[in-house]
Amino acid sequence: MIDFHTHPVMIKELLEKDPTLEKNVHQVFGFHFPAQPLEIFRREMDAAGVEQAVLLPVDATTAHGCRIASNEQIAELVEVEPRFIGFASVDPCQPDAPRRLEVAVRELGLKGLKLDPSLQQFWLHDKQVAFPVFQACADLGIPVLLHCGLSWVPSGLAQYAQPLLLEQALMAFPRVNFVLAHFGWPWVNEAVMLAVKYRNVYLDTSILYSGTPRDTYRRVLAEQVGLEVIERSLADRVLFGTNYPRIDMRRSVRGLRELGLSPAALEAIGRGNARRLLGLETRK
């Protein structure tokens, strides 16, 4: 399995080296549980059967005066743990965002872009703010993972994270692959509509609002979306993601495995789609 949605910000070694990050993780990101050693992150992956994890930072310089975490910190984590796949984040409200993204990809080796419009407080359809960053993604050939729907970040505004706000960008940037996190919950139907229509839309499974992952997958994926819809129309566009450490990987993996998907769809959602999106496919 590949976990496409993790936040590497409760790592003890990282926070001990950067007390400002620790403060922002608590005050801005809303994490209030004890940090764990990096080794525990690896063991959590092992216990869950997760081979690789995508690490997602958020650059909220304009809205909150902080980065959670920096692109350099993500690159350092990837350097010490090859099972990590690092994404960058830039603040679209900063005029040098496209240039910073280019540096993060070309010099730090990061593989994609994470944006959280609810935390960064920008509009996805803003052609002056968001589109230059999407153009940079097109130029660099990297995917974008967007927070969509409910934000558990205390100051996160869900109004910025409605999937439909992305539609103009989907048309304008057909070569950029966009991952809508959390299946866009509660706007699941909007997110599914976009994924069904646009070939450059992916959805990740990190849906957190109430109940265990098993409960949530059953309620949203099986009952609301429908497993037959996923099998027929979305099996190549859904990515397994947890939102770790807001939830543990073990129960999320079990919940997905117990959902009743076909082996082919489970393989695609758990690993294959992520590998293709990240360019990790082995050519035969």
Next chain:
Amino acid sequence: MKSLIYRQTLHTRFETELIDITPDVLQILAESGVQTGTLFVLSLHTTTGLTVNEGLPDLEADMANTLEKLVPDHAIYRHARYLPSDGQMAVNAPSHLRGMLLGFQTFFPIEAGEMLTGSRQTIYFVELDGPQSRNFIVQILGD
């Protein structure tokens, strides 16, 4: 009478794991120099257990399996929701309830510098929501 407190850390590997901490406890007692008194072992967590049983791998498996049968993963629990005070989903009710069955502490008398245990008694720190970094305390009261 002295009161000595020793803090120990474990990094667990599995979701459910019985870890024999008897050698650690005996070493702490030896280092304390206490000849007469009482030794307490306490976990500092609510999703772990401390228990004493015979130290055999088959029994370890039986204990883990029995806990999972008594408190199944897929029952309906109230503790399956977002916890704002933590900033994470609280979906580990079975871990808490299994910990409740085991308890979080044990103690033994100390006589002539030795811990008075039965020959088959093993002290287990039981991980019930791992892998995690965990802490337990050994307190020795005596002279």
